[in-house]
Amino acid sequence: VPSFEQIDFTDPDLLQRGGLPIAEFAARRATAPVWWNPQDVGKEFYGDDGFWVISRHSDIRAISKDAGLWSSNLKGFNVRMPDEAGPEHLEASKSFLIGLDPPEHTRMRRIVSRLFTPRAVGALRGKLDAYARDVVTAAAESGTGNFVDDVAVHLPMRAILDLLGVPEADHQYLADLADAMANAEDPDIKYNPFTANANLLAYAHAMAEDRRKNPTDDIVTTLVQADIDGHALSELEFGFFVILLVIAGNETTRNATSHGINAFLDHPDQWELYKRERPPTTVEEIIRWATPVHAFQRTATRDTEVGGVRIERGQRAGLFYSSANYDDEVFDDPFSFDILRDPNPHLAFGGNGAHFCIGAGLARLELDLIFNALADIVPDITKLGAPVRVRSGWLHGVKRLPVSYR
Numbered sequence: 001v002p003s004f005e006q007i008d009f010t011d012p013d014l015l016q017r018g019g020l021p022i023a024e025f026a027a028r029r030a031t032a033p034v035w036w037n038p039q040d041v042g043k044e045f046y047g048d049d050g051f052w053v054i055s056r057h058s059d060i061r062a063i064s065k066d067a068g069l070w071s072s073n074l075k076g077f078n079v080r081m082p083d084e085a086g087p088e089h090l091e092a093s094k095s096f097l098i099g100l101d102p103p104e105h106t107r108m109r110r111i112v113s114r115l116f117t118p119r120a121v122g123a124l125r126g127k128l129d130a131y132a133r134d135v136v137t138a139a140a141e142s143g144t145g146n147f148v149d150d151v152a153v154h155l156p157m158r159a160i161l162d163l164l165g166v167p168e169a170d171h172q173y174l175a176d177l178a179d180a181m182a183n184a185e186d187p188d189i190k191y192n193p194f195t196a197n198a199n200l201l202a203y204a205h206a207m208a209e210d211r212r213k214n215p216t217d218d219i220v221t222t223l224v225q226a227d228i229d230g231h232a233l234s235e236l237e238f239g240f241f242v243i244l245l246v247i248a249g250n251e252t253t254r255n256a257t258s259h260g261i262n263a264f265l266d267h268p269d270q271w272e273l274y275k276r277e278r279p280p281t282t283v284e285e286i287i288r289w290a291t292p293v294h295a296f297q298r299t300a301t302r303d304t305e306v307g308g309v310r311i312e313r314g315q316r317a318g319l320f321y322s323s324a325n326y327d328d329e330v331f332d333d334p335f336s337f338d339i340l341r342d343p344n345p346h347l348a349f350g351g352n353g354a355h356f357c358i359g360a361g362l363a364r365l366e367l368d369l370i371f372n373a374l375a376d377i378v379p380d381i382t383k384l385g386a387p388v389r390v391r392s393g394w395l396h397g398v399k400r401l402p403v404s405y406r
């Protein structure tokens with residue numbers, strides 16, 4: 001057994017410096033696909049000083065499908081909490097939908113699942129297409145700029161905040177708060193993450209007040225009217241639902257968009273192919289390549305074994321989607337960006353279990369619309385510099401990508 005250097009794969013400097021550590025994962029996956037990851041933050045509330053890395057596609061899928069054995073709640077879903085977080089923050093994170101276990105999870109998820117069905121999402125196409133085209137047209141007029149701010153942020157922000165019922169004047173404010181929470185360890189965030197959390201909760205509660213008096217057809221109204229076995233959502237359950245949707249809706253699709261254009265500009269043959277043929281397989285490959293969520297975690301509810309390694313009850317397992325999506329047991333030639341790749345069973349939205357991304361259909365629609373708009377309106381887009389990544393231990397994000405639109 002080769003002895004590998006002890007690396008914390010949730011070290012925020014790692015992703016910021018080098019992007020997804022896919023070569024490192026490939027070497028380890030081939031020899032010892034489950035290994036111990038030391039972690040120096042969160043000892044006092046996780047009650048441990050590390051977790052098991054699960055690197056194989058097959059193991060991540062199996063764990064994701066077994067919510068009874070693998071809890072999202074015991075130690076939460078975050079594979080890393082921000083440096084200044086305390087036990088109360090871990091407790092709070094367990095109240096998000098994504099941090100619940102069945103049967104609570106099942107009841108809560110049912111409240112919103114019908115809002116994200118293919119039919120519901122399909123109904124947004126016309127409006128979002130027009131908006132995607134406006135965004136790209138405005139960027140084109142500016143000549144050059146930061147692709148992330150000019151293009152990538154806008155469509156995801158508009159889509160989820162419109163659905164929630166947030167007026168447009170407040171969109172940027174809420175997106176900045178979501179950034180501060182999701183990118184808590186990045187020095188460029190505009191708010192302290194805990195202040196951001198409090199501000200988002202306050203904003204959500206003000207909306208709830210209003211919708212109780214003036215119900216409409218937005219998600220906030222759905223949430224305030226929700227009935228779970230005769231009970232309404234508690235204040236906190238409601239607030240965390242809104243926050244999760246704001247973060248999940250903004251932070252992931254934005255990064256898939258930025259990584260996607262970056263991949264195209266690094267692989268001009270693929271950009272030419274896309275412009276000519278618009279292969280329907282494109283969006284999945286962008287999502288696989290980008291893998292916006294590096295990892296989430298589960299905690300073993302009893303002693304078990306993964307890949308020949310014994311995992312004890314109460315120990316954490318980090319599901320590294322960033323490793324699974326480049327696993328050569330599943331993907332031919334995983335390191336090539338190939339928009340014709342088919343099939344493409346990536347795990348960027350999770351491993352098809354109870355928590356599978358509720359917004360996957362919406363994200364796919366947004367990416368389809370934005371890349372079509374880019375190919376139509378700024379076909380000659382070029383890169384003026386390397387992407388600057390977000391400093392984060394779990395989110396594979398881009399904050400700057402200088403481009404010329406002409």
Ligand code: HEM
Nearest residue numbers: 097098248249252253256349350351355356357358359363
């Ligand atoms: C859950 C990724 C877009 C809302 C998840 C999970 C991942 C993920 C990995 C956890 C899956 C698991 O644990 O099995 C992504 C990526 C996106 C994206 C890569 C874009 C490319 C969105 C959008 C929304 C959204 C646009 C907006 C509605 C959610 C919610 C959950 C979730 C609410 C929690 C579901 C649950 O716990 O039952 N997403 N997501 N996501 N996502 Fe997404």
